[in-house]
Amino acid sequence: MTVRQQPAKEHRRTRQRAAVDEVLDETEDFISAQELHSLLRARGAGVGLATVYRTLQTLADDGRVDVLRSDAGEAVYRRCVREEHHHHLVCRSCGATVEIAGPTVERWAKSVADQHGYADVSHTLEIFGTCPRCRA
Amino acid sequence: MTVRQQPAKEHRRTRQRAAVDEVLDETEDFISAQELHSLLRARGAGVGLATVYRTLQTLADDGRVDVLRSDAGEAVYRRCVREEHHHHLVCRSCGATVEIAGPTVERWAKSVADQHGYADVSHTLEIFGTCPRCRA
DNA sequence: TCAAGACTGACAACCATTGTCAAAACGTCT
C-alpha cells in the first residue's frame, strides 16, 4: 500500500488566506490570532476574525505553522524556517525565537513512552530565557 | 513544568481547602478545576467554583501542585509524589500520569540556552500518549 | 459559462477563568 506523509488536502486560494500567509511570513515572533487579526485590519486588508482562526487552525493542522501557548494560555502561531519537527528557545520578554533540533531528546521521549506502554506518542518542549539583547 | 520557589505564606485552614486537598491526594491523574469542583459537589462537600480556582491557584503558586495545559488549553492540576523538578508522561484520553526525571534533558536544555546567550532559563517538557489501559 | 461546494464574515454562543463584594469563617487576644 502507498504511504503518504501528509494527506495534502486541497485548499482553495483566497485573498484572506494569502493575507494571513503574508503576515506570517513577515513576522519573526510568535503571534496570536487576535494580534494577527488586528495587524490585518490595520494594514487595510481586513479579514474576519473567525476566518483568521480557521486559517491558522488549518495551517497548524497541516503542519505549516507551529503553535504553542503563551503564559496566559493563549494560542500563538509562527511560521518556522525548519519544516521538520523542532522546538524553540524563546525570549520571555521580547519573544525572540531560536529554532532548536534535539535528536537525543526525541529518542529519549519515545523510549520513555515505550517503556511505560504508551502509544501514539507526541511531546511538547520549549525553552524560555532572557535573550542577550534584552539583558542590556 | 516550570520551576518556582516562593516563600510559603501562611494560609488559614478552612473546610474548603481541606476538601480540595483531600481530592488532590486521592487523585492520580491530572484534573481540571471544573472536574475537581464536580467531584466535590458529588461527594457532598460542596465548594464554590471560584474557591476551587483560587485554592488551586494558591497551591500552584506555592509549588504544592503541578499545573499543565491539556490539549484543549484547559489548566489541569496534580499533586505529584516527587518534590523535585520533573516532567510527565500523560495519557491523552484518561489523564493517567507517570512522573519522569530526565537529567540528560535538563543539561541539554541549559546548554542550548547558554549557546545562544539566553539567561535565566526554564523549560517545559511533557510527553503525551495513549496509555495501555485506554487502548483495549 | 456554470454548477457544486468550499469559504467567508457578522454575530451569537460557549466556556474556562477572573472580578465583585457582602456575608461567613478563622485565629488571636481577653
Add this chain to the structure above:
DNA sequence: AGACGTTTTGACAATGGTTGTCAGTCTTGA
C-alpha cells in the same frame, strides 16, 4: 467563651479567547 480584625467564601457578573451558525460569496474544474 466572647469580641474583633483579617481572611476567605460563594453566588453572580463580567471577561476574553475560541468556536458555531448560516446565508451570501468566491474558487475551481468541467
